Amino acid sequence: MISKQDVQHIAKLARLGLKETEIKKFQKDLSSILDYFNSLKKVDVSNVEPTFHPVEHYFKQRLDVMRQDRAESQPEQVVDKLIAAAPDKKERHIKVKAVFK
Amino acid sequence: MNNLTITQAHKGFLEKKFSALELTKLFLNKIKKQDRKISAFITVTDDLALSQAKEVDKLISEGKKIPILAGVPVAVKDNILVEGIKATCSSKILGKYAAPYNATCIKKLKELGAVILGKTNLDEFAMGSSTEHSAFSPTKNPHDLTRVPGGSSGGSAAAVAADLCCYALGSDTGGSIRQPASFCGVVGLKPTYGAVSRYGLIAFASSLDQIGPITKTAEDAQIVFNAISGKDPKDSTSVESKISNFKFQISNLKIGIPKEYFIKGMDPEVEKIVKQAIEKIEKMGAKIEEISLPHTEYALPIYYIIMPSEASANLARYDGIKYGLSKSNKDLLSVYLKSRADGFGDEVKRRIMLGTYALSAGYYDAYYLKAQKVRTLIRHDFDKAFNKVDAIFTPTSPFTAFKLGEKIKDPLSMYLSDIFTASVNLVGLPAVSVPIGFKGKPASQQGGLPVGLQIIGKPFEENKILEISKIYAP
Numbered sequence: 001m002i003s004k005q006d007v008q009h010i011a012k013l014a015r016l017g018l019k020e021t022e023i024k025k026f027q028k029d030l031s032s033i034l035d036y037f038n039s040l041k042k043v044d045v046s047n048v049e050p051t052f053h054p055v056e057h058y059f060k061q062r063l064d065v066m067r068q069d070r071a072e073s074q075p076e077q078v079v080d081k082l083i084a085a086a087p088d089k090k091e092r093h094i095k096v097k098a099v100f101k
Numbered sequence: 102m103n104n105l106t107i108t109q110a111h112k113g114f115l116e117k118k119f120s121a122l123e124l125t126k127l128f129l130n131k132i133k134k135q136d137r138k139i140s141a142f143i144t145v146t147d148d149l150a151l152s153q154a155k156e157v158d159k160l161i162s163e164g165k166k167i168p169i170l171a172g173v174p175v176a177v178k179d180n181i182l183v184e185g186i187k188a189t190c191s192s193k194i195l196g197k198y199a200a201p202y203n204a205t206c207i208k209k210l211k212e213l214g215a216v217i218l219g220k221t222n223l224d225e226f227a228m229g230s231s232t233e234h235s236a237f238s239p240t241k242n243p244h245d246l247t248r249v250p251g252g253s254s255g256g257s258a259a260a261v262a263a264d265l266c267c268y269a270l271g272s273d274t275g276g277s278i279r280q281p282a283s284f285c286g287v288v289g290l291k292p293t294y295g296a297v298s299r300y301g302l303i304a305f306a307s308s309l310d311q312i313g314p315i316t317k318t319a320e321d322a323q324i325v326f327n328a329i330s331g332k333d334p335k336d337s338t339s340v341e342s343k344i345s346n347f348k349f350q351i352s353n354l355k356i357g358i359p360k361e362y363f364i365k366g367m368d369p370e371v372e373k374i375v376k377q378a379i380e381k382i383e384k385m386g387a388k389i390e391e392i393s394l395p396h397t398e399y400a401l402p403i404y405y406i407i408m409p410s411e412a413s414a415n416l417a418r419y420d421g422i423k424y425g426l427s428k429s430n431k432d433l434l435s436v437y438l439k440s441r442a443d444g445f446g447d448e449v450k451r452r453i454m455l456g457t458y459a460l461s462a463g464y465y466d467a468y469y470l471k472a473q474k475v476r477t478l479i480r481h482d483f484d485k486a487f488n489k490v491d492a493i494f495t496p497t498s499p500f501t502a503f504k505l506g507e508k509i510k511d512p513l514s515m516y517l518s519d520i521f522t523a524s525v526n527l528v529g530l531p532a533v534s535v536p537i538g539f540k541g542k543p544a545s546q547q548g549g550l551p552v553g554l555q556i557i558g559k560p561f562e563e564n565k566i567l568e569i570s571k572i573y574a575p
Contacts, residue, residue, distance in 0.1 A: 029451055030458065032512075032513055037406060040471055087427035087429075
């Protein structure tokens with residue numbers, strides 16, 4: 001069973017606020033799911049390369065070709081909608097709580 | 102005008118049997134009357150649908166030639182963006198979010214004159230196999246209202262099965278199109294990774310997600326797939342499929358049956374119906390060959406490492422600042438903690454936790470990297486199999502639709518629903534679920550539960566596996 005401290009540490013990394021009851025539940029849930037992964041221990045993967053993405057293999061080349069690092073302007077109305085979606089804003093700026101104290 | 106396929110609706114318009122507006126009004130009325138029982142829809146877009154239908158009728162009255170999808174009503178899973186319409190992902194965190202732009206597949210459908218009836222229910226962020234993880238309400242299976250429609254595209258599959266639309270779009274990360282298609286007795290295609298642009302699909306697990314059609318027939322699935330597929334500059338992982346010649350003779354086909362997909366604990370009646378479907382194509386002249394995909398048992402464990410890892414990274418964007426639910430609080434960290442605590446449901450939190458754990462220092466090699474290496478072994482299994490056979494047949498699911506509430510309390514038993522479907526996403530292959538029969542009572546009587554056959558193809562051979570599917574669901 002993974003410890004309460006482990007769950008709290010992971011929750012903090014994930015930026016998830018958890019209630020006390022949730023911490024207990026996740027100790028149990030995560031432990032049983034991690035046990036399920038134990039079957040992988042018997043697979044020998046020495047000399048096996050990882051497959052991070054399915055497509056590279058089919059085309060024998062990387063497909064996530066980067067575009068030029070250049071700002072592409074968006075139509076004004078899309079920009080307006082994106083700003084409108086922000087919960088806290090001032091004119092055309094999105095407000096964020098202070099990062100430094 | 103009952104249970105119309107895309108081709109029948111198109112024919113009806115051309116022969117002036119009914120107008121696009123009449124058909125659209127019919128579906129909107131049906132949704133109003135019948136969807137209370139099923140809960141397939143989260144949002145119904147009456148105004149959008151009626152205006153799109155009128156435009157198509159105008160083209161018809163002017164004698165213009167219309168594309169086959171013009172005027173045909175479609176339902177869209179609520180994790181795919183339709184400009185100006187709410188896109189909730191069935192999550193409280195996006196409860197009030199309206200899409201600022203169209204997904205590429207929606208842009209393509211709109212250009213072809215599609216009529217969008219509304220947005221359909223799903224498990225929150227497409228995480229689940231029953232649609233019970235929706236933050237709003239679970240969808241019911243139209244074949245038996247006490248059962249789940251499958252998931253996560255349960256709303257789309259139920260809407261097609263209940264004839265609340267002509268066809269629907271879903272998304273599939275580990276079986277989310279095929280398993281609900283199987284439970285609801287309709288056709289569901291997960292295209293090859295990269296065949297359909299993911300631009301405007303709310304990201305879940307980016308190396309696994311694909312958008313695909315849920316339809317009444319295999320022919321309709323071809324029509325929709327061919328309309329939405331193709332390279333898109335806005336999705337750098339999308340590609341142009343070069344395969345155009347998919348004609349074949351059934352007598353030249355070699356079908357592989359992987360022995361690892363007929364397991365202990367699977368419903369014997371499902372197994373029987375799948376074997377009858379295999380005999381059917383064998384009698385038509387195809388060669389049936391037993392094959393082995395020896396690493397099959399590891400597919401589900403590694404799927405449940407890779408998928409939550411990618412999800413935990415993707416869902417970091419819900420921070421209470423850019424869009425979505427925001428719980429204002431004293432400092433920045435507490436905005437994150439509180440917005441995400443209140444906005445995400447149980448299953449989403451569980452997967453974010455699991456993925457964060459698998460990626461965290463000290464566990465990365467043991468879980469994430471190990472899983473990606475086992476993924477290579479699974480890929481090799483399929484490569485070897487496809488050297489010998491043209492397509493692989495398996496059951497889509499080891500069982501038929503289960504009861505609402507049956508698996509919701511036990512995450513691991515719910516995860517086992519993906520046992521036959523997750524492999525295909527890990528290696529990027531195309532696969533379709535086709536309805537092949539009913540467990541219990543026959544289709545003509547109430548109370549039977551649909552059974553699906555999964556047909557897996559080589560990369561970019563969607564049209565071939567759909568051509569084969571026509572044997573079962575023309």
